[in-house]
Amino acid sequence: MTVSSVLVVGGGITGCVTAIALAQRGVEVTLVERSPQWHGVGHGITVQGNALKEFREIGALDPILEKGHGFDQVRMREADGEEIVTITVARTGGSDLPATMGALRSDIQDVLVGMIRDLGIEVRLGTELVSFSSVDRHVEAELSSGVVENYDVIIAADGIKSTTRKLLGIHEEKKPTGMGIWRSVVPRTRDMSISGLYYHGPEYKVGFTPISDDLCYAYVLTKPERPDNGLTDAQEMRRLLEGYGGDVPFIRDQITEETFLNFQPIEWLYVEGPWHRGRVIAIGDAVHACPPLIAQGAAQCSEDAVLLADYLTREGDIEALLTEFEARRKPRVKLVVDASLQLVEWELHPDAPGADPGGLFASSLQSLAEPA
Numbered sequence: 001m002t003v004s005s006v007l008v009v010g011g012g013i014t015g016c017v018t019a020i021a022l023a024q025r026g027v028e029v030t031l032v033e034r035s036p037q038w039h040g041v042g043h044g045i046t047v048q049g050n051a052l053k054e055f056r057e058i059g060a061l062d063p064i065l066e067k068g069h070g071f072d073q074v075r076m077r078e079a080d081g082e083e084i085v086t087i088t089v090a091r092t093g094g095s096d097l098p099a100t101m102g103a104l105r106s107d108i109q110d111v112l113v114g115m116i117r118d119l120g121i122e123v124r125l126g127t128e129l130v131s132f133s134s135v136d137r138h139v140e141a142e143l144s145s146g147v148v149e150n151y152d153v154i155i156a157a158d159g160i161k162s163t164t165r166k167l168l169g170i171h172e173e174k175k176p177t178g179m180g181i182w183r184s185v186v187p188r189t190r191d192m193s194i195s196g197l198y199y200h201g202p203e204y205k206v207g208f209t210p211i212s213d214d215l216c217y218a219y220v221l222t223k224p225e226r227p228d229n230g231l232t233d234a235q236e237m238r239r240l241l242e243g244y245g246g247d248v249p250f251i252r253d254q255i256t257e258e259t260f261l262n263f264q265p266i267e268w269l270y271v272e273g274p275w276h277r278g279r280v281i282a283i284g285d286a287v288h289a290c291p292p293l294i295a296q297g298a299a300q301c302s303e304d305a306v307l308l309a310d311y312l313t314r315e316g317d318i319e320a321l322l323t324e325f326e327a328r329r330k331p332r333v334k335l336v337v338d339a340s341l342q343l344v345e346w347e348l349h350p351d352a353p354g355a356d357p358g359g360l361f362a363s364s365l366q367s368l369a370e371p372a
């Protein structure tokens with residue numbers, strides 16, 4: 001095998017799936033994670049079928065699906081609740097997997113972390129990569145713990161705020177989209193069993209994804225700055241949901257001061273230039289973070305992870321394999337980033353000529369039904 005030892009930097013979805021896929025192929029993996037505690041946050045996430053396919057590839061699908069809620073349709077509505085269209089979403093992971101799954105991020109993370117422990121992968125929490133340099137046929141990694149070690153390859157999966165990106169000499173940086181998002185997890189009714197999206201209301205968009213038999217992940221796409229209006233988070237999210245019909249009044253009524261809420265501006269990144277230098281490569285959000293308008297972040301990260309593990313365990317020159325991997329991934333990732341940015345544009349300017357969010361959403365997912 002070309003590669004026998006790998007350092008994975010970052011323990012989010014990308015780093016976890018990469019570490020598992022490599023270890024399952026017999027590679028000795030060390031994973032360093034900056035955070036001293038390693039747990040997923042309690043938000044919901046909408047995961048498309050092509051992510052589920054990669055979870056199945058590493059044997060994580062069944063426990064993840066057991067915790068989440070799979071479905072095949074998205075209902076688009078006017079702000080008052082009137083239906084615009086119900087789209088049957090392409091099954092991007094294959095005909096035997098649901099088109100979409102809603103879940104708690106922490107549930108997905110727990111399954112992946114459990115597998116990492118079962119595989120005996122060495123994990124060092126509270127540890128970062130400080131610097132690296134090429135040494136003969138290895139790369140030398142200096143860690144924040146003071147340890148210096150040699151690896152065959154370093155994989156940076158340290159997210160949109162990646163520091164390894166800079167160490168790699170990549171100067172592209174994350175950019176604002178002009179939008180912010182409020183997120184919450186609240187009870188749902190039995191009828192809210194597919195995703196719902198509400199357009200043409202006071203905010204850019206309101207939506208929800210069912211994540212279990214009785215919970216949903218609800219969100220509001222709004223301005224990127226939180227107004228200084230003296231309201232608590234719960235009061236602010238309830239205010240933003242005013243003026244919507246359909247299922248939204250029910251969601252609004254569920255939000256209390258105890259509800260776990262989060263606001264953040266939405267940013268994006270796509271690195272056009274090389275993702276690797278020598279034996280060090282960045283993948284996942286560290287090089288392509290798409291606004292979550294077609295919910296492809298986890299899918300593109302997981303596809304990177306499984307495919308990179310495949311390339312690195314082929315015979316051949318490592319740098320040539322990394323170049324081939326990158327060339328294969330970039331067109332697909334670019335399609336997702338471009339479509340997501342176009343959708344942002346249409347959310348910001350819904351009256352733009354030719355605006356067709358439903359059409360673009362459906363056609364993008366149709367293209368992604370092709371293998372990664």
Ligand SMILES: Cc1cc2nc3c(=O)[nH]c(=O)nc-3n(C[C@H](O)[C@H](O)[C@H](O)COP(=O)(O)OP(=O)(O)OC[C@H]3O[C@@H](n4cnc5c(N)ncnc54)[C@H](O)[C@@H]3O)c2cc1C
Pocket residue numbers: 009010011012013014015032033034035044045046047048127128129157158159160161162163164181264266267283284285286289290292295296297298299301
């Ligand atoms: C508001 C929002 C909503 C989203 N909704 C969805 C959705 O519904 N569906 C979907 O598919 N995608 C969604 N996404 C995108 C998705 O969350 C990301 O694509 C995905 O989580 C990125 O995973 P990652 O592992 O590459 O990065 P991250 O999740 O950022 O993980 C990086 C990890 O690296 C660690 N780290 C950072 N720096 C270092 C360092 N120097 N050394 C060691 N460790 C380090 C961090 O602590 C972290 O654990 C959303 C994104 C946002 C911002």
